[in-house]
Amino acid sequence: MGSPARSTPEPPLIAIGASAGGIEALRLVLPSLPYELPAAVAVVVHRPPVQEDDRLAVVLSAGAQMRLKTAADGDAIEAGTIYVCPAAVHLVAERTHFRLTTGPRENGARPSIDVLFRSAAKAFGRRAAGVVLSGMLDDGTAGLGAIKVRGGLTLAQDPDDAAFGDMPRNAIENVAVDAILPAASIASALVSFAHAAAAGNNGSVVQPHGRTEASLFSCPDCGGVLSEVDADGVVRFRCRTGHAYSPRTLFSKQEEGLEEALWAAQRALVERTDLSMRLAQRSRERGFNKAAERFEERAAESRRRAEIVSSAMETPREALANAEADAAS
Numbered sequence: 262m263g264s265p266a267r268s269t270p271e272p273p274l275i276a277i278g279a280s281a282g283g284i285e286a287l288r289l290v291l292p293s294l295p296y297e298l299p300a301a302v303a304v305v306v307h308r309p310p311v312q313e314d315d316r317l318a319v320v321l322s323a324g325a326q327m328r329l330k331t332a333a334d335g336d337a338i339e340a341g342t343i344y345v346c347p348a349a350v351h352l353v354a355e356r357t358h359f360r361l362t363t364g365p366r367e368n369g370a371r372p373s374i375d376v377l378f379r380s381a382a383k384a385f386g387r388r389a390a391g392v393v394l395s396g397m398l399d400d401g402t403a404g405l406g407a408i409k410v411r412g413g414l415t416l417a418q419d420p421d422d423a424a425f426g427d428m429p430r431n432a433i434e435n436v437a438v439d440a441i442l443p444a445a446s447i448a449s450a451l452v453s454f455a456h457a458a459a460a461g462n463n464g465s466v467v468q469p470h471g472r473t474e475a476s477l478f479s480c481p482d483c484g485g486v487l488s489e490v491d492a493d494g495v496v497r498f499r500c501r502t503g504h505a506y507s508p509r510t511l512f513s514k515q516e517e518g519l520e521e522a523l524w525a526a527q528r529a530l531v532e533r534t535d536l537s538m539r540l541a542q543r544s545r546e547r548g549f550n551k552a553a554e555r556f557e558e559r560a561a562e563s564r565r566r567a568e569i570v571s572s573a574m575e576t577p578r579e580a581l582a583n584a585e586a587d588a589a590s
Contacts, residue, residue, distance in 0.1 A: 273300040274381050274385045278401040284306065285395070287321055288324070293449070330342065332346055365504045373400055378403075378407060378408055379404045386413065390455075405438070481514035534560045
């Protein structure tokens with residue numbers, strides 16, 4: 262393996278985001294990038310915060326021609342190098358270097374693909390490329406929109422080629438991506454982009470207008486009020502703390518919160534029914550029949566409410582399944 266080429270002091274930046282099933286896609290894309298690529302590559306993969314950073318770098322370096330390393334705070338952005346984001350931090354691209362931050366989670370994730378993509382769009386403009394690979398929900402969509410608006414290259418893995426097609430599918434549905442490709446064909450498009458951008462096709466950094474207004478929704482992370490942000494052609498929600506959600510991820514988090522609340526309500530009602538019956542039995546044993554009847558009435562009411570909650574827990578799942586089936590047909 263040769264030394265990485267440095268064709269420009271500030272090389273173009275290729276930002277790649279992946280989640281569930283994304284390792285397999287990356288193992289097709291990264292080894293196909295030549296060691297002399299006149300661009301830097303930054304990779305964000307959703308993973309548990311306790312996962313060892315070196316382990317992911319070792320897995321992704323198998324067969325890679327380019328130098329590959331776990332990104333460190335302050336790393337210079339150099340051509341011919343792949344930077345893999347560590348666990349539990351965001352990877353932010355500046356004009357000449359990377360920063361690692363522990364800012365608020367976005368879409369429930371840290372690292373977040375959107376954070377990397379937005380920073381790449383802001384710092385590199387037309388000299389940035391964004392790639393969304395296999396994953397669930399829609400992290401990366403808003404960031405890809407930022408790259409698109411500023412004239413950069415936007416690619417999405419073909420959802421039918423991905424192990425989990427949600428993430429690229431949501432990007433395709435919300436951003437006019439430049440190409441939809443199987444993982445095996447993505448490297449070729451990136452090589453063409455890198456050479457064109459390094460040759461001076463950088464253009465200007467566009468600062469598009471956006472709209473922010475208050476919403477009626479609360480943040481799943483901290484409970485604060487979420488603002489609706491319409492920027493770069495993509496809608497997302499952000500609280501004052503900085504937690505951010507795309508519509509699909511916010512919907513998923515709300516569904517999780519609703520289910521947890523319903524389980525808690527059902528558990529409380531079942532326990533109330535059991536306690537009321539125990540008190541009714543003790544009252545009858547002591548000859549307090551009127552008190553026993555009141556406890557039995559409370560037990561019956563709690564049982565009825567528990568049945569209503571149980572029914573409500575099933576209905577949203579059925580409705581969601583039907584909606585997804587209708588959308589697929």
